[in-house]
Amino acid sequence: MDVRFAPNSQELRDLIQGPGDVEWRYDMRHQCQEILPGLLLGPFQVSKNQVTLKELGISHIVCIRDVKEAFSVRPRFPDAFQYLVLDVQDSEEQNLIRLFPKAQQFINTALSLGGRVLVHCNGGISLSPAFVIMFVMQHYQLSWEDALHLVQNRRYCISPNGGFLTQIKEYESIYKANLAVSMFPANHQAAPRRKREDDDDEEDDEREDKRPLVDANPPYDPDAMES
Template sequence: MAAVIMNEEQIRELIQGPGDVEWSYEMRRKCQEILPSLLLGPLQVSKSLETLQSLGVTHVVCIRDAKEAFSVRPRFPDHFQYMVLDVEDSEEQNLIRLFPAAKQFIENAITQGGRVLVHCNGGISLSPSFVVMYVMQHFNLSWEDALHLVQNRRYCISPNGGFLTQIKEYESIYKARNAVAAFPPQQRLVSVRRKRSDEDSEDEREDERKRVLMDQDDAMES
């Protein structure tokens, strides 16, 4: 799924989100719509079949620490498609390595007309980190803008320091990939050929230098 291209005003409106929402403490126990087909919330929402069906959920990304597996788990596999990610909720956990599979699952679901709930236990640090990375790449945003976009819809999110560092790192990773993808394949081929040609020329020059040195040695010996 290609990144969505918007002008500055559209980006500002998107990040700002709905301005008529008054956040209350109870809302952290519910899920919020981050995008029309993407919801973010806590475990509590995923435990209610009636709630999930009323929200139109078709796919669920269940993110959990391995020690939470007894409670944070797929509860309705006959009704929804699940993806389970066992992730350690610590600052050392590598999220960037796990993100591509989650991104692909979300994109496939949305492309099929589905609606995805991404949740962890509390919906505060772990699952929001994945959602921030997703909207960052989807809308070609900076990490700050992506964080604010999600935060303006679910006010209670607070990725831990390690996750926040990785969110920042992911911005440069996805932008570098975009830059490579935007480079015309023909030009890439020309650049590779030029590089090889330069390398060949360097090899030839090195061979020539070696021949000169050998000739000089031969002359001195004779």
């Protein structure tokens, strides 16, 4: 979905600021919050309550867990919801950018079908917010700072670790480069090749035109000297 906002526009500032009438309470970290229409972020605790999930209209769940937590942080209701499970290491060395496309595709598919997606890790503080920030960044074509503030202004307790924050910054340049390539007209990409082919044809014609009309090195005929 191509969503663009003019830099420093009021619409963009309102989007990043989020609802101004929410008073954050400590116990809200145990709940989930809607980051953008149809995309919710929260802790594993929410994903264990099927009644709550139904009340929220959740249809898809992205379960992001440290490999050591697999025995407890797992899909609880596979017959009721569609799941994507990502096994990672909750450490600063974990490569999130490599895993993000799978999560992005899952979320985009769910939203395009009119579904509602819950993205969670164990606490909903560092790991799952990093994925949601990258998704929001590309979805709204924001800078990493604006994307971070947008998510944080809806779930105040998030705090991606230093390694994740570095990758979030790196992802801004990655998605913008991919966007620039995708927007580059296909006919411009083909032009250089066409030009090279035309230049080659012209060079061939020039070589043909420059061929001598009389052979500069005729075969030696010894009888020609005697006459």
